[in-house]
Amino acid sequence: MEEKFDAIIVGAGAAGLGAAYRLAKYGLNVVVLERGQRIGAKNVYGGRIYTHVFEKEIPEFRKEAPVERWVKKERLTLMNSDDAVTLELFSDFSANDSFIAILSKFNEWLGKKVEDAGGLVIPGIKVDDLIAENGTIKGITAGDEKLYADVVIDAEGINPIIAKKAGLRDDWKPNQVAVGVKEVIKISENTVNDIFQLNEGEGVANLFLGYPTNYALGGGFLYTNKDTISLGVVIRIDSAIAKRIQVYDIIEDFRNHPFIHRILKEGSPIEYSAHLVPEEGLDGIPRNLVGDGILLAGDVAGFVLNRGLTIRGVDLAFLSGLLAAETVKEAHEAGDFSRASLSSYEEKLKNSIVFSELEAFKRASGLLGNLRFYETYPQILCEVLKDAYTVGENSRKIYPILREKMKGRLSLFTMIRDVISAVRNL
Amino acid sequence: MDIIVCIKQSYDVQQLKFDPKTGEPMLAGAPRKMSDMDRRALEEALKIKENLGGTVKTVTVGPPESRDVVKEIYAMGADEAFVVTDLKLDKADPDLTAKIIVETIKKIGNFDLILAGAASTDDYSWQIPAKVAALLDLPFFPNAVSMTVDGGLVVESDLGDAIYKYKAPLPSVVSVSLEINEPRIPTLSAILKASRKQFTDFYLQDLGLEVVTELEVRKVVMPKVERKNVVVEATDPSKMEDGIKKILDELRKENVI
Amino acid sequence: MSDLNGVNDVTNENGENPKEELGEKGEKLSIEARLGLVAFTIDSEPHIKLREEVCRECKPRYCLFVCPAKLYTEENGEIKFNYEGCLECGTCRIACPQELDWNYPRGGFGAHYQYG
Numbered sequence: 001m002e003e004k005f006d007a008i009i010v011g012a013g014a015a016g017l018g019a020a021y022r023l024a025k026y027g028l029n030v031v032v033l034e035r036g037q038r039i040g041a042k043n044v045y046g047g048r049i050y051t052h053v054f055e056k057e058i059p060e061f062r063k064e065a066p067v068e069r070w071v072k073k074e075r076l077t078l079m080n081s082d083d084a085v086t087l088e089l090f091s092d093f094s095a096n097d098s099f100i101a102i103l104s105k106f107n108e109w110l111g112k113k114v115e116d117a118g119g120l121v122i123p124g125i126k127v128d129d130l131i132a133e134n135g136t137i138k139g140i141t142a143g144d145e146k147l148y149a150d151v152v153i154d155a156e157g158i159n160p161i162i163a164k165k166a167g168l169r170d171d172w173k174p175n176q177v178a179v180g181v182k183e184v185i186k187i188s189e190n191t192v193n194d195i196f197q198l199n200e201g202e203g204v205a206n207l208f209l210g211y212p213t214n215y216a217l218g219g220g221f222l223y224t225n226k227d228t229i230s231l232g233v234v235i236r237i238d239s240a241i242a243k244r245i246q247v248y249d250i251i252e253d254f255r256n257h258p259f260i261h262r263i264l265k266e267g268s269p270i271e272y273s274a275h276l277v278p279e280e281g282l283d284g285i286p287r288n289l290v291g292d293g294i295l296l297a298g299d300v301a302g303f304v305l306n307r308g309l310t311i312r313g314v315d316l317a318f319l320s321g322l323l324a325a326e327t328v329k330e331a332h333e334a335g336d337f338s339r340a341s342l343s344s345y346e347e348k349l350k351n352s353i354v355f356s357e358l359e360a361f362k363r364a365s366g367l368l369g370n371l372r373f374y375e376t377y378p379q380i381l382c383e384v385l386k387d388a389y390t391v392g393e394n395s396r397k398i399y400p401i402l403r404e405k406m407k408g409r410l411s412l413f414t415m416i417r418d419v420i421s422a423v424r425n426l
Numbered sequence: 427m428d429i430i431v432c433i434k435q436s437y438d439v440q441q442l443k444f445d446p447k448t449g450e451p452m453l454a455g456a457p458r459k460m461s462d463m464d465r466r467a468l469e470e471a472l473k474i475k476e477n478l479g480g481t482v483k484t485v486t487v488g489p490p491e492s493r494d495v496v497k498e499i500y501a502m503g504a505d506e507a508f509v510v511t512d513l514k515l516d517k518a519d520p521d522l523t524a525k526i527i528v529e530t531i532k533k534i535g536n537f538d539l540i541l542a543g544a545a546s547t548d549d550y551s552w553q554i555p556a557k558v559a560a561l562l563d564l565p566f567f568p569n570a571v572s573m574t575v576d577g578g579l580v581v582e583s584d585l586g587d588a589i590y591k592y593k594a595p596l597p598s599v600v601s602v603s604l605e606i607n608e609p610r611i612p613t614l615s616a617i618l619k620a621s622r623k624q625f626t627d628f629y630l631q632d633l634g635l636e637v638v639t640e641l642e643v644r645k646v647v648m649p650k651v652e653r654k655n656v657v658v659e660a661t662d663p664s665k666m667e668d669g670i671k672k673i674l675d676e677l678r679k680e681n682v683i
Numbered sequence: 684m685s686d687l688n689g690v691n692d693v694t695n696e697n698g699e700n701p702k703e704e705l706g707e708k709g710e711k712l713s714i715e716a717r718l719g720l721v722a723f724t725i726d727s728e729p730h731i732k733l734r735e736e737v738c739r740e741c742k743p744r745y746c747l748f749v750c751p752a753k754l755y756t757e758e759n760g761e762i763k764f765n766y767e768g769c770l771e772c773g774t775c776r777i778a779c780p781q782e783l784d785w786n787y788p789r790g791g792f793g794a795h796y797q798y799g
Contacts, residue, residue, distance in 0.1 A: 003618060031618070037724065037791045038457060042771065044799040104799040105455065120621050125614055126790035142790065145614045159773040161786065172777055179774040181751045183717070184798035186446055228798065237777050241745050247774070248714045248753035256709040265709060268446035271798040272717035274751035274770040276777070441722040441795055457797065611791075 005029050005149040007328050008140055010127045010162055012039045014103075014314045015298025016155035017110040017121070018321025019328075021057070024119030026329045031149075032111075032119065033142065035126035039111035040104030042157075044182060044275035047100045047223030047230045048205050050315040053353075057322060058113060066109050067099045068225035069203025073196070076309065077259070078378035079211035079220075084259040085381050086206075100203045100223045100230075102184075103314065110318075127156070130165055130294070136338070137166065137293030151293050151337045153324050155317070158276040158299040166294050169286035169301075174238040175369075176280045178218050181251045182232035187267035189227040195263055196224055207309065210378025212254040216243045217374055220254050222263075229264060231255055236279055239371070277311070278304040281365040282358045289349065290327075290342040297324045303354055307361050308368050308426045316354050323348040363425040372410065372418060380405045427480040427575065427596075429471040430534060431504070432527055432542035432554065435488055435495040436461040439547050449647050460495050463543025465502075467602045469609035471541050472503045474575050481505045483534055487526045489516040493627070500620030501612035507625040508534060514637040515630075522637065524557030529633040531562070537597060539579070544569045544601040555601035565598045571605050654680075714753045718768040726792040729766040731775070732784040738762040745778040770794055 007023055009016045012034035023030040036042040048071060055061045074089040111121045131139040131146060139148035156162050158177065163169045196204045203224040212220025217239035223230040233250050240247055251272075254260060278284050284302035289295065297303075298317035305312045327345040331337050349355050367373075380402075387401045406412070438457040445452055460468075471482045483506045484499050486492050492515075496507045510526050518526075531537065540562075542555040552568075559566035567581040571589060574580045579594040584603055594600070612620070630636055656676050660669030677683045738744075739761060746755040752768045755775065771793055776785040787793065 033614075035787055035790045037795050040797075040799065041795045042793075042799070044772075044796060102798050104796050120618070122614070122617055122621070124791035125617075126787060142614055147614065147618075159776070159785075159787070174777055177777055179749065179751060179772060182799075186452075230798070237749065237774060240749050241743075241778055244748055246748045247751045248748075249711070252711040252717075256711055261709045266447075269712065269717065269720060270443050270446065270452075271720050271796065272770075273721070273794070273796050273799050274772040274774070275799075276773050438722075440724075441797065443720075443797065455797075457795070 005031050005147070006332060007031075007151050007153060007325075008033065008127075008147060008149040009153045009155055010140065011155040011157055011298070012036070012111055012121050012123065013043060013107060013155055013157055013298055013317060014110065015303075015317035015321040015324075016153065017107060017114050018057070018318035019153045019155065019297060019325045020114045020119040020121065020321075021110070021117055022322050022325035023328060024114055024117035026325070027118070028329065028332060030119045031147070032114065032121040033125045033127050033140070033147075034121065034123040036123055038108070038123050039121060040107040041123070043103040043107055044180065044273040045103035045314065046180070046182065046221045046232055046234075046311065047102070047225070048098050048310070048312075049101050049103075049106065050098045050312055051096060053315040053319045053322075057318070064109065065099075065101075066105045067101060068223075069100045069198070069201055070096045071098045071100060071205050072198060072202035073204045074309075075204060075206040077206060077208045077220075078381050079208055079257065079259065080379045080382040081211055082258065083382040083386055084208075084257075085378075085385055098205075100205065100225060102225060102230075106314075127162060130162060135292055137291065151295070151328050151331065151342070153295050153297055153321070153328065154300055155297045155321060155324075156300050158278060160300050163286075163296055163300050166291050168288055168291055168294070168296055172276070172278070172284075174241060175236065176278065176284050178234045178236045178277045178279050179240065179247055179274060180232055180234040180277050181247065181274045182230055182272070183251050183255060183269040184225070184271045184273075185229045185231060185255075185264050185267040186270045187227060187229055187264065191266050192224050192227065192229070198224065208254075209374055210382075211257060212250070213239075213374060214243060214245050214250060214253070215371075215375040215379070216240055216245050217369065217371060219374070222260070228270070229267065231260070231264070234277055236369075277306075278302045278313075279306055279365065279368075281305060282355075282362045283365065285358075288339075289346050290339055292339045292342075293337050295324045295327065295342055295345050297321045303358075305357050305361060306368060307364055308373075308422075312357075316357070319352060320349065320354055323352060323354075361425070367421055367425045370418065370421075372414070373422075376410050377418075380410065427474055427478050427538045428536060429474060429480065429482050429539045429541060430531055430537045431464070431468045431471045431482060431484045432540070432558065433464040433468060433484050433486050433495060433499060434461040434543070434546045435459070435486060435492040436546045436548035444648050451646050458491060458494070459547075460498055461543050461547045463545060463547070463602060463604055465543070465609045466604060466606050467541040467543050468499065468502055468504065469607050470570075470573065470602055471539075472610075473607070474539075475503075478575060480538070483537075484508065485527050485530045485534070486510070487515060487518070487523050487530070489513060493625075496625045497617070497620060498612065500623045500625075501617040502610060503612075503616070508628065509625055510628040510630065510633065512630045512637060514640060517640040517643070518637060519639060519641040520551050520553040520557060522635070522639075524554050524561055526630070526633060526635055527554070527558050528561045529635060530628060531558075533628075533633070539575075539597055540564070540599040542599070542601050544603050555599055559599035562599070565595060567592055567594055567598060567600045570600050570602045573600060573602075573606070718752055721768075721770070722795040722797075723767065724792050724795065725767050726788050728789075729764075730786045730788040730793070731764065731766055731769065733762060733764050734781075734784070735761070737781050741781060743780055745780070746775045749774050749778045 006028040208220030218235035
């Protein structure tokens with residue numbers, strides 16, 4: 001093929017499209033190759049996206065982006081098989097700092113922005129391998145075809161097929177990633193507003209601990225879209241293995257939990273999907289994020305922050321794409337695409353919120369590996385509150401109920417230690 | 427030979443979702459694609475061009491998102507694409523659509539052959555190619571399962587009761603069926619070459635036309651599928667004969683055999 | 684009463700909800716019914732390949748329960764795999780104690796999500 005690009009980007013997700021958007025704005029000749037039949041066809045995401053990075057980069061974001069609803073209520077629900085205890089934050093959130101989106105549709109919109117800026121996005125093409133000459137990446141292969149560029153930005157997503165071939169990272173271990181399954185349930189817009197007591201355009205982000213994962217490491221989520229609900233379960237793979245969780249049925253058990261069933265009984269699922277989620281935070285990031293002629297961005301680089309209460313990845317992916325583009329532009333001006341030249345990308349990341357946020361919560365992932373938060377506490381809390389609210393002939397105070405429920409399951413010392421650790425690290 | 431191909435961008439029916447409560451298709455934002463039979467009409471035109479030389483030009487009529495189909499039209503190898511869009515054209519009736527196609531063809535100029543899919547993937551009305559032929563006062567050969575052009579146009583039309591072989595004059599209008607060919611999948615290099623190619627974008631007023639009556643869709647419903655879930659168990663070979671007999675009985679009961 | 688997509692109707696002719704009688708819990712949709720909600724374009728070649736002799740020796744067989752699409756099943760002691768309903772997540776590759784020959788389907792093939 002005669003044409004050589006300034007940059008080839010693998011994958012039209014938030015990271016790849018962020019990189020392409022910026023590179024196109026710089027006037028560089030960029031192409032994004034996407035294996036899905038259309039942009040967004042392979043995306044799966046819970047739903048919440050943080051606004052800040054997008055708003056700063058794309059001026060028309062507020063006016064155009066396919067936002068389902070702006071988060072107005074934050075909820076945390078602890079569940080056992082019959083009961084649920086919910087903590088809700090109802091707030092002004094006047095900055096509209098996060099919104100709920102269908103990532104497939106959101107990325108489709110980002111793709112349009114890239115094309116408007118002059119970038120090329122080609123769906124239906126899977127990158128199979130890299131072309132290396134003397135250890136330097138010179139392009140990609142897709143089927144029998146080759147395509148050349150000064151640099152490749154690998155934004156392939158969570159499964160590191162290309163990054164492994166570049167020798168930039170190993171595959172994930174079962175304790176480093178979670179499997180997420182999601183159902184989207186059709187319901188009317190008014191019903192969503194009525195059930196969750198929302199005004200038009202307002203949404204709820206609800207996380208769940210305990211029963212949804214069958215007490216394995218992970219959680220459930222519920223996000224209100226405009227006229228659908230995204231309901232999902234995320235389970236760390238090592239924990240799914242240890243507890244022999246039937247992952248294929250877990251979402252249906254959750255959907256039919258009495259607490260969820262009375263919310264969603266009006267609707268039925270219209271789509272089912274599954275995807276992996278990086279869980280490790282800082283420790284999941286490979287040592288080298290660049291090689292000669294290649295950079296990693298987004299999920300493949302592990303840029304996902306799990307704070308327990310919130311998970312954030314799409315904005316970090318997009319930002320890492322922008323920073324990769326900045327680096328490529330500098331390399332383009334210097335005419336040097338070696339590892340040394342591209343390593344300023346790692347500096348840029350370290351000085352950005354991608355690393356500062358992951359750094360701030362670096363002990364969270366250790367804490368979130370504590371099974372008691374998923375197994376013991378949701379069950380004890382549900383049982384204690386249920387007993388405390390039950391009026392009978394021998395009503396008891398909360399403390400003796402708590403001691404009784406803790407017996408043989410949890411020591412007071414362990415509980416206090418966990419609480420302190422949670423407050424400190426999350 | 428200069429060929430004009432009519433290409434619709436239709437809903438990708440295979441991916442269409444239906445509201446579980448109302449049973450109605452959820453059309454907002456639903457994926458679209460080049461209509462299956464139209465794609466084969468384009469493939470057939472490209473094969474003729476590769477064989478005999480000439481040009482392949484395309485006409486697409488529809489709502490604004492129809493413009494997205496042009497990339498693929500060029501990637502497959504067409505020379506020039508013409509697109510007529512209007513927000514109201516999502517619900518255009520076949521009479522108007524045919525009229526718009528014909529007015530566009532008049533603007534394109536000379537041609538030897540007009541090809542189109544026999545029916546679109548979504549509306550499936552089977553009307554457009556015949557109406558185009560009528561408006562242009564040209565012979566029409568429907569539902570072609572094969573066609574050859576060396577030494578005169580020969581079309582084999584599947585008319586349901588039999589396949590009719592016609593010696594056709596030029597110019598003519600031919601509509602093609604799904605069986606006529608297996609369309610090419612554009613290569614990456616072809617897609618790249620096509621990616622920045624311009625196309626002619628007409629609005630209805632450019633053609634002196636407007637949408638007067640919109641097609642009213644009364645109802646779209648999914649066919650009801652009810653499974654009988656009859657299970658015949660024959661776990662060991664000795665029971666096999668019994669099992670087969672039971673299956674045959676069931677099929678007879680349903681008047682299938 | 685069943686309707687589109689194998690999903691059960693919520694109400695009957697009288698507009699009542701028959702599930703109320705089932706109590707607070709609803710009815711589970713089978714994994715097959717849920718895979719029916721996903722649009723697929725199936726490639727002729729499988730994108731994930733099992734090595735029979737390796738699978739036969741495998742004791743843990745985590746794939747049987749971790750696959751979100753339940754595509755791995757056991758038949759007469761052998762592991763059977765059906766690539767056609769693959770959601771392309773990668774869970775089986777991560778969980779598999781052996782080296783699994785795992786790839787995505789060819790470009791344009793496989794699952795097409797609209798609400799992902």
